[in-house]
Amino acid sequence: MTADATRIRSLDDPTLFVDTPATIYDAVPPYPPRSEREAEFYHLRDGELLINLGPQHPSTHGVLRVVLKIDGERVVDLDPVLGYLHRGVEKICENGDWHHAISNCDPLEYVASMFSEAMPVLACEKLLDLEVPRRAEYIRVLAWELNRIASHALFVGWLALDLGGLTPILYSFIERDEIVEMLAALTGQRLLFNYLRIGGVNGDLNHEFMSRLGDWMSHAAEQLDNNQKLLNENEIFVRRTKGLGTLDRETALRLCMTGPPLRATGIPYDVRRAHPYSVYPELEFRIPTREEGDSYARYQLHLDEARESIHIIDQVLHQMPDGPVMAQIPRLIRPRPGRAWIAIESPRGQYGCFAISDGSDQPFRLRIRDPSYFNLQAVGVLTPGNLIADTMAIMASLDPIMGGIDK
Amino acid sequence: MAMRDARREPPDRDRQPGATDSQHGQQVEAERDRNATLPAERDRAPERIQMASDQPSHPEGALQAASPSDVAEPIVVENTLWTAASPNAYGGNQPASITHLRELDVEDKSDNARWSGALEIIPTKADYVLDLIRANSLWPLLSGLACCAIEMMSAATSRNDMDRFGMFPFRASPRQADVLIVAGTLTTKMAGPLVRLWEQMPEPKWCVAMGDCTCSGGRYKRSYAVVEGIDRIMPVDVYVPGCPPRPEGLIYGMLKLQQLIIERRGHWPDRQVGPSVPAGV
Numbered sequence A: 001m002t003a004d005a006t007r008i009r010s011l012d013d014p015t016l017f018v019d020t021p022a023t024i025y026d027a028v029p030p031y032p033p034r035s036e037r038e039a040e041f042y043h044l045r046d047g048e049l050l051i052n053l054g055p056q057h058p059s060t061h062g063v064l065r066v067v068l069k070i071d072g073e074r075v076v077d078l079d080p081v082l083g084y085l086h087r088g089v090e091k092i093c094e095n096g097d098w099h100h101a102i103s104n105c106d107p108l109e110y111v112a113s114m115f116s117e118a119m120p121v122l123a124c125e126k127l128l129d130l131e132v133p134r135r136a137e138y139i140r141v142l143a144w145e146l147n148r149i150a151s152h153a154l155f156v157g158w159l160a161l162d163l164g165g166l167t168p169i170l171y172s173f174i175e176r177d178e179i180v181e182m183l184a185a186l187t188g189q190r191l192l193f194n195y196l197r198i199g200g201v202n203g204d205l206n207h208e209f210m211s212r213l214g215d216w217m218s219h220a221a222e223q224l225d226n227n228q229k230l231l232n233e234n235e236i237f238v239r240r241t242k243g244l245g246t247l248d249r250e251t252a253l254r255l256c257m258t259g260p261p262l263r264a265t266g267i268p269y270d271v272r273r274a275h276p277y278s279v280y281p282e283l284e285f286r287i288p289t290r291e292e293g294d295s296y297a298r299y300q301l302h303l304d305e306a307r308e309s310i311h312i313i314d315q316v317l318h319q320m321p322d323g324p325v326m327a328q329i330p331r332l333i334r335p336r337p338g339r340a341w342i343a344i345e346s347p348r349g350q351y352g353c354f355a356i357s358d359g360s361d362q363p364f365r366l367r368i369r370d371p372s373y374f375n376l377q378a379v380g381v382l383t384p385g386n387l388i389a390d391t392m393a394i395m396a397s398l399d400p401i402m403g404g405i406d407k
Numbered sequence B: 001m002a003m004r005d006a007r008r009e010p011p012d013r014d015r016q017p018g019a020t021d022s023q024h025g026q027q028v029e030a031e032r033d034r035n036a037t038l039p040a041e042r043d044r045a046p047e048r049i050q051m052a053s054d055q056p057s058h059p060e061g062a063l064q065a066a067s068p069s070d071v072a073e074p075i076v077v078e079n080t081l082w083t084a085a086s087p088n089a090y091g092g093n094q095p096a097s098i099t100h101l102r103e104l105d106v107e108d109k110s111d112n113a114r115w116s117g118a119l120e121i122i123p124t125k126a127d128y129v130l131d132l133i134r135a136n137s138l139w140p141l142l143s144g145l146a147c148c149a150i151e152m153m154s155a156a157t158s159r160n161d162m163d164r165f166g167m168f169p170f171r172a173s174p175r176q177a178d179v180l181i182v183a184g185t186l187t188t189k190m191a192g193p194l195v196r197l198w199e200q201m202p203e204p205k206w207c208v209a210m211g212d213c214t215c216s217g218g219r220y221k222r223s224y225a226v227v228e229g230i231d232r233i234m235p236v237d238v239y240v241p242g243c244p245p246r247p248e249g250l251i252y253g254m255l256k257l258q259q260l261i262i263e264r265r266g267h268w269p270d271r272q273v274g275p276s277v278p279a280g281v
């Protein structure tokens, strides 16, 4: 394909077309290098080869494209190309009012959208200085932790899938589907919940949700142990992940990484503890950490966190207060002009939002800080020198979600 | 699929008469002249060039037929039992006198994946059987673009288990797949690679648009970066709306696709590219 392949034209109707950037097909960009780094990357030494990983590749978890520079089976260098899922979410949020922003932020982190939809909600509440009813806070924590377990279950399945094992993902999806069906009984949706509201949540706990939750809680820990046994005692899995992609603390901090990849290096940074929000100060939980910083540690850490989440859910159910689930707020919300920064701990790390309000009913700017974006940077540090097949294991263990990265 | 392999490497017909005695060769030639209706074929027939490779490599007489009657002529049975509803179906009404796959080379290369042309003479309803086979072993491509992909995976795994209905596990390579489930928002940057994926898939192939985003742009219709419906760039057979559709919804869509494959015999080369959602929706 040449550089002028910029336009995809419909075969039948010549008036229909889609403009695409010129470089989509080319491993080597047709333009002169824009930076020293690019010039160095696209200069091939003897025996080196450029290959494309993605944008359609089962192990890139979406539409990430990585140009790998390989020498034989070894990856020498790599150049990620982002933007294949850029949907302009932040811009769309500016065009609707604050309530619309909730559902527009939903598909950012589509595996755990209870967290990404909290962004405009919490930011707006901070701008409004709004007191949220305690029952609503508890329900939020309940929904968050359930969603965290669902997301971590998928992580385990995906990691094994990218290493070539099909079985674990079947078990992961059993767990995940149980949880999302439960949340569907609560929110009406399986994936993009659109449940949190400015000033509370949309609807109280209902009977079907509670009975499903009770069923699930009775075997949740056991299910987790079973899923863990599947991989923990699998020699192939352990040998392929142990010692692979070892990250040290300095690098992790330098790359602004948060969440499980950071905690797997031994730094107990968790927003729930470091900058408490909602009712987390009233709950008792530990921040699991690991020292090794490799793929296996990250995998272990996810399981530990899921177990902690079950513990949190248990406490939430016991401490759940009575009362309303929505604060009394006007229908048309006009927060004071100003800026607000909020952050919560999503399954992938610190999910933050910097919001600017100009006093109207629309957000002036919502800037979402997605942890996957920062965690994904580690691929560039960890992959060179490893085999191509190990690139997948490293990438999967960092657990990027392209929806949030490309926004 | 063995059929297509044969078509790619047709056995060399012209070499056969050279190996037999010349008298019989002419006889075959005359026979074919009578049958041939395609102008290209008629022009080519009289002046056969005897290349070195056309000469028999074995000693004279080693494999000769004892008498001309020993060489069997292909049996031509005209299809008088049924006609296709669409004139363009089954290779666009090729004359039934084509008796050899080689002769299909004169038609254009577009492959509508039918047992067209030569094999249309088989007086069975082979297409029914073929479509039944195809419909019951769909191999979707493992290609997720965004959120809907999670529900697509959920449809394929334990709880919903699409395999029950003859939709095989997802293939990772477009060359092994025959259903493209476009699950997720299609951005302009991804449009090129997606069309490329679609073109890499061998015929027969079908496309399922999963989710509002792929049907019409959905919640991102007014975004500057999103293609408003994949039917702008590729033909779509089944639309599954929803944001995201439940896995059951996807399975229902796939069942509809099976029904469509069985019912739409031979018609699907006519599929159009272009928005089927009215403008302004």
Ligand code: SF4
Residues within 6 Å of the ligand: A107, A192, B146, B147, B148, B183, B184, B185, B210, B211, B212, B213, B214, B218, B219, B242, B243, B244, B245
């Ligand atoms: S239709 Fe909804 S769930 Fe599907 S890709 Fe679009 S936004 Fe995501």
